Amino acid sequence: MQQELGLDQPDQPTFDSAGNLIDKTRKRILCFGGGVDSSAMLFKHLLTGCLNIDHVVFSDTGAEKKETYTNVQKFKGFCESQNIPFNIVTHHKENLTEWLLRNGSLPLLPQGASHLCSVKFKAEVIQRFLTATYPDKEFTMLIGIEADEGRRSARFTKPKNDTNQYEYPLQEWGWTRQICLDYLEKMDLKVVKSSCVYCPFMKEDEIREVFKDQDQWNTVKQIEHKFRETSPAKHQRWLDAGKPLIQLKTKNKDGSHKTRAPAGMWKADTWKSGGRLFTSAKIDGKKVSVDEWEEKLKDE
Numbered sequence: 042m043q044q045e046l047g048l049d050q051p052d053q054p055t056f057d058s059a060g061n062l063i064d065k066t067r068k069r070i071l072c073f074g075g076g077v078d079s080s081a082m083l084f085k086h087l088l089t090g091c092l093n094i095d096h097v098v099f100s101d102t103g104a105e106k107k108e109t110y111t112n113v114q115k116f117k118g119f120c121e122s123q124n125i126p127f128n129i130v131t132h133h134k135e136n137l138t139e140w141l142l143r144n145g146s147l148p149l150l151p152q153g154a155s156h157l158c159s160v161k162f163k164a165e166v167i168q169r170f171l172t173a174t175y176p177d178k179e180f181t182m183l184i185g186i187e188a189d190e191g192r193r194s195a196r197f198t199k200p201k202n203d204t205n206q207y208e209y210p211l212q213e214w215g216w217t218r219q220i221c222l223d224y225l226e227k228m229d230l231k232v233v234k235s236s237c238v239y240c241p242f243m244k245e246d247e248i249r250e251v252f253k254d255q256d257q258w259n260t261v262k263q264i265e266h267k268f269r270e271t272s273p274a275k276h277q278r279w280l281d282a283g284k285p286l287i288q289l290k291t292k293n294k295d296g297s298h299k300t301r302a303p304a305g306m307w308k309a310d311t312w313k314s315g316g317r318l319f320t321s322a323k324i325d326g327k328k329v330s331v332d333e334w335e336e337k338l339k340d341e
């Protein structure tokens with residue numbers, strides 16, 4: 042019957058969940074990040090088959106949160122039970138932490154530039170793996186960017202000489218972050234926001250969660266301390282650039298008041314112009330160093 046209807050013919054057109062014709066000459070790769078967006082996207086596919094996925098790949102920077110690693114293993118198991126290949130891939134030479142410590146650097150670039158950390162330790166690693174696994178193929182990459190994150194997909198940095206096509210299923214479905222969270226909760230899946238434990242863009246509640254785990258927090262401190270040791274002038278510059286500094290109540294050993302750069306001073310944070318690790322989260326409206334974060338959190 043299927044044959045009569047032509048349903049099993051290899052050239053039968055196939056459509057994705059948004060009704061677009063799928064290019065069958067390309068391998069369809071879901072880039073799994075282990076967080077809320079790609080987990081929701083992948084789980085929907087596992088239940089419905091809506092994305093025609095050939096392979097799932099997770100690139101491990103070596104600095105993901107412990108909950109993320111647990112989630113990755115869970116989804117790897119889900120995929121394998123449906124015979125969907127799932128690979129965890131890593132940079133061939135060193136992980137992101139090792140790279141940052143070797144260079145005494147932070148995962149930040151001058152404003153407007155791409156996130157080198159993400160390109161080098163995720164996009165390029167996945168591309169290298171795919172090219173080695175499917176030497177004669179081109180790829181359609183399925184990326185989990187939510188419907189309320191339009192700007193992020195516009196900013197998405199493609200590797201050099203990229204011939205991939207990109208699809209953003211969550212945007213096609215109109216799935217916002219809240220919808221993804223609700224969906225995962227309904228499916229009884231506990232998924233935390235994924236990021237490196239020292240990602241400069243973490244919000245305060247994420248920093249608090251990382252702080253609860255001593256191993257993770259030690260890694261965070263190591264990264265900023267190494268940067269301060271390698272580039273003391275850059276690390277200091279964010280303090281000095283804020284002159285006239287705000288006088289604090291606390292005093293230095295010589296009796297003079299400690300000072301702090303004013304709030305809002307760090308809009309143009311860049312690795313080049315000086316900085317410290319966390320750029321988004323603030324204490325009392327000020328961006329502060331990892332040691333100052335520790336001082337605050339340990340007293341709570």
Ligand code: SF4
Nearest residue numbers: 148158159236237240
């Ligand atoms: S999570 Fe943050 S630190 Fe990690 S690769 Fe992405 S941008 Fe870089």
